[in-house]
Amino acid sequence: MYRKALSLALVGTAVAATTVAAVATPGTPGATTDTMTTASTVTATPRSLEWGPCPKEAASPRLACTTLDVPLDYRDPDGRQIEIAVSRMASKDPAERRGVLFTNPGGPGGAGLGYPAALARAGLPKDVVDSYDVIGFDPRGVGRSTPVTCDLTPEQQQRGSFPPYAHTAADVAREAENARAVARQCATSRTGWMLPHTTTANTARDMDRIRAALGEPRASYFGTSYGSYLGAVYAAMFPGRGDRILLDSNLGPGGYDIEAFRRLGRGMEDRFPDFAEFAAARPRYGLGATPEQVTAKFHELARRLDAKPVGGMDGTLFRGMTFDRLYIEGLMPTLAESWQALDKGKPVPPPSISENLLASRLLVVCGDSRWPTKVGAYQRSAAIDRVKYPLVGGSTGSIGPCAFWPHERPEPPVRIDDQGPSNVLMVQNERDPGTPRVGAEELRQAFGRRARLVTADQGGHGVYPFGGNTCANDAATAFLTTGQRPAKDLACAAEPTK
Numbered sequence: 001m002y003r004k005a006l007s008l009a010l011v012g013t014a015v016a017a018t019t020v021a022a023v024a025t026p027g028t029p030g031a032t033t034d035t036m037t038t039a040s041t042v043t044a045t046p047r048s049l050e051w052g053p054c055p056k057e058a059a060s061p062r063l064a065c066t067t068l069d070v071p072l073d074y075r076d077p078d079g080r081q082i083e084i085a086v087s088r089m090a091s092k093d094p095a096e097r098r099g100v101l102f103t104n105p106g107g108p109g110g111a112g113l114g115y116p117a118a119l120a121r122a123g124l125p126k127d128v129v130d131s132y133d134v135i136g137f138d139p140r141g142v143g144r145s146t147p148v149t150c151d152l153t154p155e156q157q158q159r160g161s162f163p164p165y166a167h168t169a170a171d172v173a174r175e176a177e178n179a180r181a182v183a184r185q186c187a188t189s190r191t192g193w194m195l196p197h198t199t200t201a202n203t204a205r206d207m208d209r210i211r212a213a214l215g216e217p218r219a220s221y222f223g224t225s226y227g228s229y230l231g232a233v234y235a236a237m238f239p240g241r242g243d244r245i246l247l248d249s250n251l252g253p254g255g256y257d258i259e260a261f262r263r264l265g266r267g268m269e270d271r272f273p274d275f276a277e278f279a280a281a282r283p284r285y286g287l288g289a290t291p292e293q294v295t296a297k298f299h300e301l302a303r304r305l306d307a308k309p310v311g312g313m314d315g316t317l318f319r320g321m322t323f324d325r326l327y328i329e330g331l332m333p334t335l336a337e338s339w340q341a342l343d344k345g346k347p348v349p350p351p352s353i354s355e356n357l358l359a360s361r362l363l364v365v366c367g368d369s370r371w372p373t374k375v376g377a378y379q380r381s382a383a384i385d386r387v388k389y390p391l392v393g394g395s396t397g398s399i400g401p402c403a404f405w406p407h408e409r410p411e412p413p414v415r416i417d418d419q420g421p422s423n424v425l426m427v428q429n430e431r432d433p434g435t436p437r438v439g440a441e442e443l444r445q446a447f448g449r450r451a452r453l454v455t456a457d458q459g460g461h462g463v464y465p466f467g468g469n470t471c472a473n474d475a476a477t478a479f480l481t482t483g484q485r486p487a488k489d490l491a492c493a494a495e496p497t498k
Helices: 002-009 035-042 115-122 126-132 153-158 170-187 191-199 200-213 226-237 257-281 290-305 315-325 329-343 355-368 373-386 437-450 470-482
Strands: 063-071 083-090 099-104 132-138 219-224 244-248 422-433 451-459 488-491
Touching: 035 219, 063 200, 063 315, 083 115, 083 200, 099 115, 115 132, 115 153, 115 329, 153 355, 170 191, 170 355, 170 373, 191 355, 200 219, 200 226, 200 257, 200 355, 200 488, 226 244, 226 422, 226 437, 244 470, 257 290, 257 315, 257 329, 257 373, 257 422, 257 437, 257 451, 290 315, 290 329, 315 329, 422 437, 422 470, 437 451, 451 470, 470 488
Parallel strands: 099 132, 099 219, 219 244, 244 422, 422 451, 451 488
Antiparallel strands: 063 083, 083 132
């Protein structure tokens, strides 16, 4: 059940539509000279953390929770503060404990307070759990941390993050008005004051404040999906503070920028054949006897639902639901059953995402990088992507609120490069719908000597510890427990499904 829910946090896009250590010395390899970063670390005097029970949604016998105040704006570290909710799953073996392992499940917008316990339940190896105090946290703007809102209506929440599928340039122009309205709502909501400061760079700074409050000179990190970008940003901003950095299901070095969003169309094309083969091999679903027939059924259902929704499920929701459920191998039967029901005119409840997840996602995605501001740019990209990626390209190439984002960015995007220690391991599925392999290859190139890349010949979103590829999982475990990485990039062959 948790893995199913986690897919919504990881994607954050589909479903309709996630003690002060010394400052690095400027001028040394990987040093951070950014004044916001150095000021925040020099003046930081975090209190000792006081641990207690976790809130209901993160409750676990293994977890303790607390909160930490951090600056809203790191250019004014003694100014307005916001709250970050933090959890800890303490190592049961002090003799084996290496330090702390920060975790992030993705999104942006995914709550991470209960993630350490969820990872343990999902099979995070005992050697890893014993080696670290595993740390979870709700990023700024999310969940139990000071949350943000865009005052989205129930209808806007149901639409999610995928724009309606654009069949024509006029469809893009119509959607522009909805996108403009959402951007305005985010800026004028009761938490609009957080909008310029809810960014990946500031979340990385928050992580470093937590590290300092824990009394740790360095921190290891394990992040998936958008969490890969957060980890890359932390490794770039605080190269001397990172211990072992494990990045799973990787975005490119630009994070969740417009290119990453358009690549969701490519990811769907990479992954969908796995489902087409699955459904074709099981006549009981009645979706086609060959992969080609299953693909044709997808387009037929999407067209029918565009013209006449069934129980609230329109074509865009159908495309988004299909995309989301391809994240996880175990959801293929559920997806096939949903198709079967819709094909017979039976309603399937549209999935929904919380308002806070959608709002916090928008603030980060739109605040991290600049997006085109002209409607014509999206009309052109939608026209191109409908042809290149016909499954969902009409949505992922279309326009969204980031085109109308109201504020100047306080700082440029963080540059990911090869300056810093060689302490990054990346793991990546070959056929990942949410973070296609091309992004991992670009991030690997940006990191240069700092990283190694392990690819697994399997589909889905998330390699470790959820995936079934022993080669890739063993490489990740070895890295977290011993620090050893493959001598060079490693390609893991497909393994039989268990």
